[in-house]
Amino acid sequence: MEINKNIAVSDNGFLFNPATGESYNLNETGTELLKLIKENTPFEEISKIFLNKYETTAISFEKDFQDFVEILEQYKLTEKGNR
C-alpha cells in the first residue's frame, strides 16, 4: 500500500491532501505510523518499532494497524483508495 505522493504531514499531526483540499488530524501514534507507511516500511518492521516503544501487544497493534489502513483507504489517502 502506498500513500499518495503529494500528501503533506506536519510533525504535530496535521495532514493536508492537496488533491481534495481536505485536511485531517492525527494523534501522535497516528502521525508516527503514517510516516512509516509513507516511507514504505514493511509491516513487520513497523510492528517491531511500535512494540519496542509502546506498551502494547503484537495482536493489539496488528488490529489497530489494519483499522488505520482501512480508514486511510476510506479517506482516499492511499494509491489504492484513490484508484
Place this chain on the structure above:
Amino acid sequence: MTMNKLNYERPIINKIENTMPNKIGGRSGFKPITEIDGVRIKGMISNFGSPLFVISEATIRKTYQSAYRAFTTRYPKVQFAWSYKTNYLNAVCNTFHQEGSWAEVVSGFEYEKAINNGVDGRHIIFNGPDKTKADLQKAIANQSLIHIDHLDEYYMILNIAEETNLRPQVAIRVNMDTGIYPMWDRFGFNYENGQAWDVLNKIMMNKKMDLIGLHAHIGTYMMEAEPYKIAASKLSELAVSINKKYNHYIKYIDLGGGFASNNTLKGAYLPAEDTNPTIDDYAEAISSALLNSNIDPDHLPLLILETGRALIDDAGSLLGTVITNKRDSKGARNTVLDIGVNILFTSFWYNHKITPVQSFSHHIEDTKIYGPLCMNIDVIRESISLPPLNTGDNVIIHRVGAYNMTQWMQFITLRPAVVMISEKGDVNIIRESEKIEAITDYEKVPSHLKDFDL
C-alpha cells in the same frame, strides 16, 4: 515489558469538518476518572467483575440533605418519602430511611419490601392503581397512608372498613391541568371536572375513613418549576374548601415527585445542568404557593415529597469494559462495551456521560457505543466524542442511580453485582451478580421433554 515504554494510544486519523457544529457537543471530560469516593475503579472491577454498578452512600446522603434543606428553609413542616420504584435495593432504601425518609410504594411487592426493611406501617405511603384487597387489608391494619387512585379502590376500602371496623387513613390522588403537556390524567381524580370533589364528598359523608391528605404527581423529569406552583395552589384551594364545607383540616399535602436530575435527555442541545431547574427552584415554587394560599397558618399541612430520580441519579455509576472496536460499512467508528440496554434502561432516554478510566491524550474520535447483546437496538450512545479506547479499557457511565436497578432485565446476559461505597470508604456488595440458577430454578420441564437424541 520494560519500565520506559510509553503509554500506547491507538493510532487515529480524523477528518476536519468545516460544517455546522454538531449538537452532540464537546468531549466527555478532559481527565480520566480513576476513583469513586477515593476507591480505585480498576480495583473494584478486578474484585467484583465487569460490568459493575457502584453506589456512593456519601453522595446519597449529601444529595438528600441538600434537597431537604432546600425545602425546610422555606416551609416549616416537610417530610420526604423514598420512592421505592426508583431504586429499591434494600441498602439504598435504608440509607434514605436513616436520613429520615418514609417509604413511598406502588405495589404489594414494594409494600412488603418496606415492611421487611423495618419501616413502620404508619410511615408507608401506598400509591398506585393496583392495590389488591389483601394489600389494602394489610395497609389498613398497619394504618398506612393509602392514596386512593380510583372509585373501585374507594369501594374496596369502604368494604374493608365495614368488615373490620378499622378506620382507614386515606388521601386522594388528584390530577389536574398544570399547563404541561402531556397532562398526566390517568391516575387519580380530576380537579377541573369535579371528580375529585365527588370522591371527597363520598369519603366525608360516609364517615368510615379518615381523610388525612391530598396528593398530586404531575409528571416526570419536569423541566419547569412553575407547574408545581400551580399544583400546590390547586391542592391548597381544595384543602381550604374541605375545611369550609366539612370543618375538617387535612394533615398533609403530597406533591409527589418528578423533579429532573442532571442527566441530559436525548435531543437536548444543552447539558441538563445548564437548563433544568434546581431543587431550590422547585422548593421555592411549592413552598411559596402553599404559604401564599388561604390555608389557615395555624393549621399548615405537612408537605410531603416523593422525590426519587433527583435524589439517587448522581449516586449511581456503572463501570464497564471495552469488548472491541469496529468500523461500520461506511467507516464510522463503533465501540462495543459489556454494558447493554438490558442493564442501562435509561440509555433509551438519556445521552449518558461516559468517561474513560485510564489516562488519554487530547485526541478524540466520534464513536457509536454498542452493548454486548445480539440485538440491533442495543445502543448506549448514538454518537459520542471519546479518546481512542483499546480492548480491555474501562469506562464509567455517570448518573445511573435512578430506575436502572429496578427496570433492568435479565436478557441474554445475567445481571451484574451492585456495590456500595460507605462513607468510610468500605466497598460492600449490596446485590450479588446473578448466577444461572437465579433463572433456571424457577423453570420446570415436563417429563416428556426431559430427554432428546441429536
